[in-house]
Amino acid sequence: MPYMPVCMFVQTIRPKEGWQVYSSAQDADSRCICTVVAPEQNLCSRDAKSRQLRQLLEKIQNMSQSIEVLNLRTQRDFQYVMKMESQMKGLRSKFRQIESNRRTLLTINFQELKGKMNELQPLIPVLEQYKTDATLISQFKEEIRNLSLVLTAIQEEIGAYDYEELQQRVLGLEGRLRNCMNKLTCGKLMKITGPITVKTSGTRFGAWMTDPQASPKNNKVWYMDSYTNNKIVREYKSVSDFVAGVESRTYNLPFHWAGTNHVVYNGSLYYNKYQSNIIVRYSFEIGRVMTQRALESAGFHNVYPYTWGGFSDIDLMADELGLWAIYATNQNAGNIVISQLDPLTIQVLNSWNTEYSKRNAGESFMICGTLYITNSHLTGAKVYYSYSTKTSTYEYMDIPIHNKYFHMSMLDYNARDRELYGWNNGHQVLFNVTLFHIIKNDDES
Numbered sequence: 001m002p003y004m005p006v007c008m009f010v011q012t013i014r015p016k017e018g019w020q021v022y023s024s025a026q027d028a029d030s031r032c033i034c035t036v037v038a039p040e041q042n043l044c045s046r047d048a049k050s051r052q053l054r055q056l057l058e059k060i061q062n063m064s065q066s067i068e069v070l071n072l073r074t075q076r077d078f079q080y081v082m083k084m085e086s087q088m089k090g091l092r093s094k095f096r097q098i099e100s101n102r103r104t105l106l107t108i109n110f111q112e113l114k115g116k117m118n119e120l121q122p123l124i125p126v127l128e129q130y131k132t133d134a135t136l137i138s139q140f141k142e143e144i145r146n147l148s149l150v151l152t153a154i155q156e157e158i159g160a161y162d163y164e165e166l167q168q169r170v171l172g173l174e175g176r177l178r179n180c181m182n183k184l185t186c187g188k189l190m191k192i193t194g195p196i197t198v199k200t201s202g203t204r205f206g207a208w209m210t211d212p213q214a215s216p217k218n219n220k221v222w223y224m225d226s227y228t229n230n231k232i233v234r235e236y237k238s239v240s241d242f243v244a245g246v247e248s249r250t251y252n253l254p255f256h257w258a259g260t261n262h263v264v265y266n267g268s269l270y271y272n273k274y275q276s277n278i279i280v281r282y283s284f285e286i287g288r289v290m291t292q293r294a295l296e297s298a299g300f301h302n303v304y305p306y307t308w309g310g311f312s313d314i315d316l317m318a319d320e321l322g323l324w325a326i327y328a329t330n331q332n333a334g335n336i337v338i339s340q341l342d343p344l345t346i347q348v349l350n351s352w353n354t355e356y357s358k359r360n361a362g363e364s365f366m367i368c369g370t371l372y373i374t375n376s377h378l379t380g381a382k383v384y385y386s387y388s389t390k391t392s393t394y395e396y397m398d399i400p401i402h403n404k405y406f407h408m409s410m411l412d413y414n415a416r417d418r419e420l421y422g423w424n425n426g427h428q429v430l431f432n433v434t435l436f437h438i439i440k441n442d443d444e445s
Contacts, residue, residue, distance in 0.1 A: 056151055060144060186320055186368030187435030189383065192401045195422060195429035199243050202226070205260055205310055205409040206423045208242075212318055212416040213266040220248075227260050227310040227409070228274060235284070242428075253282060254289055258300065260410040260423060261315035265323050265343055272314040275301050279316065279325065279346050293346040295339070297329040304328035304358040308377040308409055313358075319366040320415045326371065328358035336361065338371055338389060354387045354394060363411035365420060367433070374401060377408045401431065 202225040209222055221242040223234040231253040236242040256274035263270050268290065269282045277298040281291040298314055304327065305312040315326040323341045325348075328334050338352040354371070362374040362381050375384035383399040403424065410423035413433070420431035 056147055060147055060151075188370070189367055189372055189386070189397075189399060189433060190436050191434035192383070192399055192420065192431050193434070194420075194431040195402060195404055195424065196431075197404070197427050197429050198239065199428045200426060201245075201428065202423075202426055204407060204426050206426075207260040207262050207410045207412075208423065208428045209262070209264050209412060209421055210239075210414060210417065211264045211267065212414050214416070222264050222269065224257065224260070224262060224271075227312070228258060229256060231256050233269065251282075251284065251287065253280075255280060258311040259305075259314065260310065261312055261317070261326075261412070263316045263318050263323070263412065265318045268343070270316045270323065270346075272300070272311075272316070274311075277314065277327075279314070279341075281343075281346055291344070291346050295325055295327060296348070297331055298325075298327040298337075299329065299334075299358075304334055306358070306364075306377060307360065307362050308407065310409060312409075315364060317364075317366050317412055318415065319368060319413055321366075321369045324366050324371075326364055326366075334358055336364070336371070336373070336387075338387065340389070350389075352387065352389050352392060356385050356387070356394075363408055365411055365413040367413050367415075367435070372397075372399075374408075374411070377403075379403045379406050381408065404429065 202223075205227045206223070206225040208224070210219065214220065219238045221236040221239055223236070223242065224230065225232075233251040233253060234247050235249040235251065236246065237248045241248065251269075253269075253271075257271045258274045258276075259272055261272070264284075267283065267285055269280075269284065271280055271282070272278070273280050273292065277295045277300040278292050279295055280289055282288070283290045295314060300311070300313045302309055302311055303313055306315075313327060317324050317326065321340070323343045325339045325341055327337055327339070329337055332353045334357055336354045336356050336358050338354065340349045340351075341347065342349055356373055360375070362377040364371055364373045366372075369389045371387045371389070372383045373385040373387075374381045381401050381403050383397050383401060385394060386397055387394045405425035405427045407425040408422060409425075410421070412421050413419075414421060418433060418435070420433060422429045422431060
């Protein structure tokens with residue numbers, strides 16, 4: 001799939017249908033560096049033009065093989081025709097002999113003529129098949145000519161490269177894009193696209209996640225069904241194993257969890273202990289609880305949940321800057337409090353009080369130290385409010401999010417994948433995010 005790098009401000013981009021602004025970058029003086037416009041993820045693997053080109057090429061190859069078979073058959077038939085022509089000439093000579101001496105040669109020549117006619121008899125169906133084959137060859141040639149015109153038009157549209165060369169160019173562009181993305185620092189949320197439905201399983205409520213701190217080769221998935229009365233965490237070695245239902249391991253936690261707002265960070269699961277404001281850190285490698293600590297003044301057990309309830313009072317999440325807890329307190333009048341946590345000790349490093357009611361929030365997620373809040377867990381939801389911990393300021397927004405299955409009970413950002421993981425009414429889904437970035441200079445630490 002080719003990418004289209006252009007240089008202009010993101011507000012002016014008008015990509016074609018099926019394409020989106022993947023990321024934009026500007027320097028420290030707010031001058032545009034570049035914008036990457038790329039196909040949406042759910043279209044990358046099935047580009048219409050590439051698929052059509054492959055199908056046409058395969059069809060032409062099949063037709064070429066058929067024509068070759070027909071050509072061999074007609075060459076064989078041609079030998080029969082040549083033989084028949086020679087025999088016809090012999091028959092004409094025999095007829096002249098019979099005409100000149102009917103009496104003496106009549107009996108002998110008649111028998112000989114009868115034998116020749118018997119030899120020619122099998123050639124009659126051969127001639128009929130030859131006519132049919134010739135017609136088919138003509139039709140094939142016409143169809144190939146039409147297909148060649150279509151292929152030429154497609155080649156002119158996507159560039160004068162054969163398919164293998166296009167693949168190599170795509171790999172090169174993807175490598176350059178990855179290198180470019182490695183230079184991008186944190187960005188502001190501009191757009192949410194999707195979702196892509198990964199799997200349909202479990203109850204209406206649950207959580208699934210990967211570890212944003214894991215190495216690129218580690219693609220384990222963790223799955224936690226329901227919002228209460230459960231302690232079983234299922235592990236899968238990859239997303240493909242998750243889709244296929246091939247478990248690699250299960251963990252029986254020592255405490256039930258509350259809500260669906262858990263997070264896996266650097267090999268540990270962080271979750272809210274049922275009927276408490278205690279956060280538990282459970283190590284998957286060691287298989288036991290490493291730390292547990294109460295989140296001071298945090299409401300719990302449906303005191304300050306999201307709009308859908310489900311004991312979703314305390315939302316644990318991670319982004320590019322670390323581990324976070326989102327909750328509400330009486331001291332902040334039930335409005336959302338953002339706290340950054342130490343991943344090892346679960347101690348609060350810093351806190352910010354917002355003015356957005358926790359009970360009026362559908363879901364929330366952190367990207368680059370900014371909290372983004374949706375206004376509902378139902379259809380028609382949008383990212384309505386954001387709070388920057390860097391500037392301690394808030395902003396009202398209007399970024400739609402497609403609630404495909406009508407009820408969202410989990411929405412969490414993964415900084416490694418740069419995607420939103422969602423539990424959408426028993427469907428595990430992924431959303432793609434478009435961020436507006438600032439380029440990091442090479443001399444910056």
